[in-house]
Amino acid sequence: MFDRFGYEIGCWDLARFRQRAPQDTFAAQNLQWTLLPDVWPGNAVATGLFTSWLPYDEADSFLEVGCGAGVTAVTAALRGCSRVCALDISPAAARNTRLNAARHGVDASMTVLTSDLFSGLGQSDRFDLIYWNSPYAEAPADHRYETPLEYAVFDADYAMHRRYFADAPRHMTDGARLFLGFSETIGNSGRLGELAAEAGFTASVYRREVFSVALDVPGLPASDGETELDYVLYEFRQA
Numbered sequence: 001m002f003d004r005f006g007y008e009i010g011c012w013d014l015a016r017f018r019q020r021a022p023q024d025t026f027a028a029q030n031l032q033w034t035l036l037p038d039v040w041p042g043n044a045v046a047t048g049l050f051t052s053w054l055p056y057d058e059a060d061s062f063l064e065v066g067c068g069a070g071v072t073a074v075t076a077a078l079r080g081c082s083r084v085c086a087l088d089i090s091p092a093a094a095r096n097t098r099l100n101a102a103r104h105g106v107d108a109s110m111t112v113l114t115s116d117l118f119s120g121l122g123q124s125d126r127f128d129l130i131y132w133n134s135p136y137a138e139a140p141a142d143h144r145y146e147t148p149l150e151y152a153v154f155d156a157d158y159a160m161h162r163r164y165f166a167d168a169p170r171h172m173t174d175g176a177r178l179f180l181g182f183s184e185t186i187g188n189s190g191r192l193g194e195l196a197a198e199a200g201f202t203a204s205v206y207r208r209e210v211f212s213v214a215l216d217v218p219g220l221p222a223s224d225g226e227t228e229l230d231y232v233l234y235e236f237r238q239a
């Protein structure tokens with residue numbers, strides 16, 4: 001069933017993003033990063049948690065879907081993954097990731113592509129670890145994307161999540177690990193589990209953290225002004 005609560009939070013988050021002062025750099029993972037207009041900044045709490053939790057040491061090759069400003073993909077290269085590929089549907093995000101790969105001296109081991117999920121990859125491109133910090137706010141099926149930035153927040157009818165599970169196996173090495181950064185507060189975890197199961201995957205929580213935050217979202221219930229907000233890194237295994 002469609003989750004309106006998550007959609008309202010997504011609208012609120014996007015509105016907050018549009019109101020913030022323009023910035024061309026940000027700090028994350030103890031480094032400075034370049035930020036281009038219309039790219040989701042990589043200093044979000046979720047990005048920081050997922051980036052620090054992923055098991056890079058166990059992967060030689062790393063694929064990030066939806067790289068945004070490139071913090072996680074560049075971190076994978078800095079942490080020793082010898083082949084890193086970063087994809088984003090937004091050309092600005094792909095450009096931004098290239099700039100940050102060069103800024104941190106790992107452009108030689110990275111490939112960055114503008115790509116709708118895995119569509120830009122070759123048939124034989126396979127990776128040991130695949131990861132997406134996904135736009136987990138479910139939008140109605142008829143949601144119209146007005147700007148590229150909306151792809152960082154919304155997935156209409158979870159169609160992209162469905163394709164993520166359906167297409168990932170074609171790009172996994174033997175024994176590869178598949179991850180998704182998500183929020184059970186904002187996303188529709190029931191629906192996500194169904195889509196994963198359709199593609200033969202079962203989900204487990206690799207790591208999760210819960211915060212108490214003041215969500216000032218008009219029309220949403222919040223107890224004493226505080227709501228529990230979680231970020232979860234799921235791992236999916238094929239049955």
Ligand SMILES: C[S@@+](CC[C@H](N)C(=O)[O-])C[C@H]1O[C@@H](n2cnc3c(N)ncnc32)[C@H](O)[C@@H]1O
Pocket residue numbers: 040041042043044046047065066067068069070071072087088089090093115116117118133134135148151152153160
């Ligand atoms: C929540 S943002 C995460 C950005 C970055 N990885 C981070 O953690 O800061 C989701 C990213 O997925 C990208 N995205 C959404 N749909 C996509 C698709 N179909 N193919 C590739 N990238 C997509 C968005 O453009 C956005 O950069």
